[in-house]
Amino acid sequence: MVKVGFYQGCCFQGQDAHMFETMKKTFKAIDVELVLLEETTCCGGNTIDEENRKLSYAINARNIALAEAKGLDMLISCNTCYMVIAKAKRAMDKNKKLREEINNLLKEEGLEYRGTNRIYHLLDFFRDVVGYDRIRKAVKRPLKGWKVAAYYGCHVLYPRETAVDNSDNPSSLQEILKALGAKVIDEYENKDACCGYHSFYTDKNMTLKKLDKILGSVREAGADIIATPCPLCFKSFDIYQTNMENPPGVPSSFLPELMAYAFGISKEESGLSHHLIKVEKD
Amino acid sequence: METATLKVFRFDPDKDKVPYYQDYEVPVEGTLLNALLYIKDNLDPTLSFRAFCRSEVCGSCAMKVNGKTKLACKTPMKELVETWKGKPLRIDPLDHLKVIRDLVVDIDKPIEKMKTLIPWLVPDPRVVPTDPMHESIIYPEELEAYKDQIHCMLCFSCYSACEAVEDYERYRGPFAFSRAYRFQVDRRDIETAKEKRIRYAISGGLWSCVQCQKCLYVCPKGVKPAEDIQNLRGQAVRKGFTDKPGAKKLKHYVDWIYATGQINRLYLPEEVYGNREAREKLTKAYEEMGVEVWEVPKPTKGLMKFRDIYLEILSKEEKALDLDFSHVRKIDKMVSDIFKADICTIVDRVHEEGKGGKLIEKLKGLFGGDNG
Structure with missing residues (x-):
C-alpha cells in the first residue's frame, strides 16, 4: 500500500466533499492510501500572485512543509493548485534568501520547508508511481464502447518548468483512458484551448467563448464524454456550461470518477450521476 | 541519413485561391531553421520564410509545428522527431496574423497594439537629469525588477499562442503587457505615465487574460508575460481601479x-x-x-x-x-x-x-x- 499526502485545495471539501469520497474509493482500488493534509490552506488559486508573489510562495511553502512534516510526498489533483504549488517549490529550491526569509516565518508554527518531498499531479502519479498496468488490472467494468475525449487543461502542461508530461504531445491521459478500456478521442480541434475557468470572474464572456469552442469540437469529433484530471476544468465544462446561451449539453467527467466507475463502483457512488449535464452512457 | 517529412503551409495571395501544404523530405540534423534553409537551397527556392540571425536574437523565425509555436532556429529537428514520434511535421505560419506569403506574416497589427501601452520611458525630471552631460544611473538591484522583460525580441510567439488574443480582438497581447510592465517598475519613469499605462492596459484587456501560461511556455527568451499581467493587475487595484x-x-x-x-x-x-x-x-x-x-x-x-x-x-x-x-x-x-x-x-x-x-x-x- 502506497501512502501519499493529499492536498485538497478548495475542490475537495464543502460542497465538493463528495469529490474527495470518489478520490478515496478510486485510490483504494489501486492500493493507494490518501492521507488528507488537513491543515493546508487554499493555494491562492494563482490569484494571490496578483496581490503579491511572495505571499503566494509563503502560503504554499507552508502547504508543502505540512506534507514534509508527515514525511509524505504530496498529491494534487487540481491543475492550478499543482502549478501554483510547484512554482512555489521551484522558487524555494532555487532562491536561498527567499527560503530563509519564509522559513523564518514558518518557525512560529514549528514548520520548516526543507524541499525533501516530491509533488505529484494525478497524471504523473498514475504514470510513475501506480503504473498503467496496475490501473488496467483494477478494471472490473471496462469502458467498452465509451468514446472519451482526452482533455488535459493548461496548468499541467504549461509552463515548461512545472509540466508533468510532454507539453507539445502529451500521452499520460490517453494511456490511463486506454487502460480503462475506453476508446480515446485525442484529435479534436480545440483540445488544447483553455477551459475558461479562471476568467469566469474576470471576463465571463471569455469563458463562454472557450466553452463554445471546446464543447463544439468535442461533439464534432463524436465523443460521448470529456475526461479531465482537473476539477476546475471539469466544473467549467459541467457547471459553467449551463451559463451559455445555448448549452450544447456535452457531458464531462472528472478522471477519478471514470476510473471509479471502471473499477466497478456504482455510477451513483462514482459521482458520475450527479452532474448538471447528465452522463447518459452506461 | 535519417530524414523527416515537413508538411509546409504554402500560400501566395497573387497566385493561390486557397492555401495548401507541400511535403519536403529533410535531413534530421541541426535545427528546424536548418531544415527550411535546406529546402530553400536544395529543393524549392520559392518557399518563403523570415529568418536572419540563426541564433535566437532577432526573433524573426517563429512559426508553428503541429500547432505548437516554436522559434525555428532554437528547435532541434531531433527533438521534434522524438516529440512527434515519427509523425509528419506540419509547419504553419503564426496564428492571429495575416499571412503575406507562405510562412511570412504581417506583424504591424500587434506592433500597433503594443504602442497603445506606452512601452517606452517617460522620464521623470526629478530622477533623470535633463542636462545631457549627466547620466541617469541604474543600479543592478533596480535592474533585477525587469531583467527578463528586456529580452523580448518581438518574435510574436506569445501573440500566436495567446488564448485571449484568440477570442478578444482588442486584446493587446502578452508581449505588449510585459513591455509595458517593464516601465511600471522603472524608477526613472514618471508616475503620470505609470497611471496612464494602467488605464490603457485595462481598456486593452488586462482582465481578459485567462492565465493559461502558454506565453511562458512558448517564449524563447524566458519572459513571463502571464506573470507580468498578474503584476499589472495588482498595480491596477492598488492605484484605485477597483470597479472591474x-x-x-x-x-x-x-x-x-x-x-x-x-x-x-x-x-x-x-x-x-x-x-x-x-x-x-x-x-x-x-x-x-x-x-x-x-x-x-x-x-x-x-x-x-x-x-x-x-x-x-x-x-x-x-x-x-x-x-x-x-x-x-x-x-x-x-x-x-x-x-x-x-x-x-x-x-x-x-x-x-x-x-x-x-x-x-x-x-x-x-x-x-x-x-x-
Missing part, C-alpha cells in the same frame, strides 16, 4: 484566505457580480436535498498562526493595508454566529478529535457553491 470584476475577485481572495484559509465560492458571485441570487438558489437547492449549507469554509487548523505569516509578508511588502479589515471582521462574525463561539475558540476546538462534538458535526456540513 477581476479586481473584486482579487479582493475576495485576499480577504477570505486571510480570514479562513480558504476562498468562499458561495459568496464569489455576490462579491464579484453582485449576484446574491446565486447563493440563495444554491443554498435552497441543498436544503431541498436535506443538506444544511454552512456559509463559511471550515477554518484551517493553525489559522491564527497562518494569519500571522500572511500579515507579516504583506507588511514587509508594504501591502498590509490591502487587507480590508472590516471585511475580515464581518467574516469573523459570520463564523462565530454560525458556530456560536469566537474564531480562536473554533479553530482550536474544531480539531480536537472527539471533544468538539456537535461542532465537528456542523463543520462537516456543506459550504461553497460554484455558479455565477
Whole structure:
C-alpha cells in the first residue's frame, strides 16, 4: 500500500466533499492510501500572485512543509493548485534568501520547508508511481464502447518548468483512458484551448467563448464524454456550461470518477450521476 | 541519413485561391531553421520564410509545428522527431496574423497594439537629469525588477499562442503587457505615465487574460508575460481601479484566505457580480436535498498562526493595508454566529478529535457553491 499526502485545495471539501469520497474509493482500488493534509490552506488559486508573489510562495511553502512534516510526498489533483504549488517549490529550491526569509516565518508554527518531498499531479502519479498496468488490472467494468475525449487543461502542461508530461504531445491521459478500456478521442480541434475557468470572474464572456469552442469540437469529433484530471476544468465544462446561451449539453467527467466507475463502483457512488449535464452512457 | 517529412503551409495571395501544404523530405540534423534553409537551397527556392540571425536574437523565425509555436532556429529537428514520434511535421505560419506569403506574416497589427501601452520611458525630471552631460544611473538591484522583460525580441510567439488574443480582438497581447510592465517598475519613469499605462492596459484587456501560461511556455527568451499581467493587475487595484470584476475577485481572495484559509465560492458571485441570487438558489437547492449549507469554509487548523505569516509578508511588502479589515471582521462574525463561539475558540476546538462534538458535526456540513 502506497501512502501519499493529499492536498485538497478548495475542490475537495464543502460542497465538493463528495469529490474527495470518489478520490478515496478510486485510490483504494489501486492500493493507494490518501492521507488528507488537513491543515493546508487554499493555494491562492494563482490569484494571490496578483496581490503579491511572495505571499503566494509563503502560503504554499507552508502547504508543502505540512506534507514534509508527515514525511509524505504530496498529491494534487487540481491543475492550478499543482502549478501554483510547484512554482512555489521551484522558487524555494532555487532562491536561498527567499527560503530563509519564509522559513523564518514558518518557525512560529514549528514548520520548516526543507524541499525533501516530491509533488505529484494525478497524471504523473498514475504514470510513475501506480503504473498503467496496475490501473488496467483494477478494471472490473471496462469502458467498452465509451468514446472519451482526452482533455488535459493548461496548468499541467504549461509552463515548461512545472509540466508533468510532454507539453507539445502529451500521452499520460490517453494511456490511463486506454487502460480503462475506453476508446480515446485525442484529435479534436480545440483540445488544447483553455477551459475558461479562471476568467469566469474576470471576463465571463471569455469563458463562454472557450466553452463554445471546446464543447463544439468535442461533439464534432463524436465523443460521448470529456475526461479531465482537473476539477476546475471539469466544473467549467459541467457547471459553467449551463451559463451559455445555448448549452450544447456535452457531458464531462472528472478522471477519478471514470476510473471509479471502471473499477466497478456504482455510477451513483462514482459521482458520475450527479452532474448538471447528465452522463447518459452506461 | 535519417530524414523527416515537413508538411509546409504554402500560400501566395497573387497566385493561390486557397492555401495548401507541400511535403519536403529533410535531413534530421541541426535545427528546424536548418531544415527550411535546406529546402530553400536544395529543393524549392520559392518557399518563403523570415529568418536572419540563426541564433535566437532577432526573433524573426517563429512559426508553428503541429500547432505548437516554436522559434525555428532554437528547435532541434531531433527533438521534434522524438516529440512527434515519427509523425509528419506540419509547419504553419503564426496564428492571429495575416499571412503575406507562405510562412511570412504581417506583424504591424500587434506592433500597433503594443504602442497603445506606452512601452517606452517617460522620464521623470526629478530622477533623470535633463542636462545631457549627466547620466541617469541604474543600479543592478533596480535592474533585477525587469531583467527578463528586456529580452523580448518581438518574435510574436506569445501573440500566436495567446488564448485571449484568440477570442478578444482588442486584446493587446502578452508581449505588449510585459513591455509595458517593464516601465511600471522603472524608477526613472514618471508616475503620470505609470497611471496612464494602467488605464490603457485595462481598456486593452488586462482582465481578459485567462492565465493559461502558454506565453511562458512558448517564449524563447524566458519572459513571463502571464506573470507580468498578474503584476499589472495588482498595480491596477492598488492605484484605485477597483470597479472591474477581476479586481473584486482579487479582493475576495485576499480577504477570505486571510480570514479562513480558504476562498468562499458561495459568496464569489455576490462579491464579484453582485449576484446574491446565486447563493440563495444554491443554498435552497441543498436544503431541498436535506443538506444544511454552512456559509463559511471550515477554518484551517493553525489559522491564527497562518494569519500571522500572511500579515507579516504583506507588511514587509508594504501591502498590509490591502487587507480590508472590516471585511475580515464581518467574516469573523459570520463564523462565530454560525458556530456560536469566537474564531480562536473554533479553530482550536474544531480539531480536537472527539471533544468538539456537535461542532465537528456542523463543520462537516456543506459550504461553497460554484455558479455565477
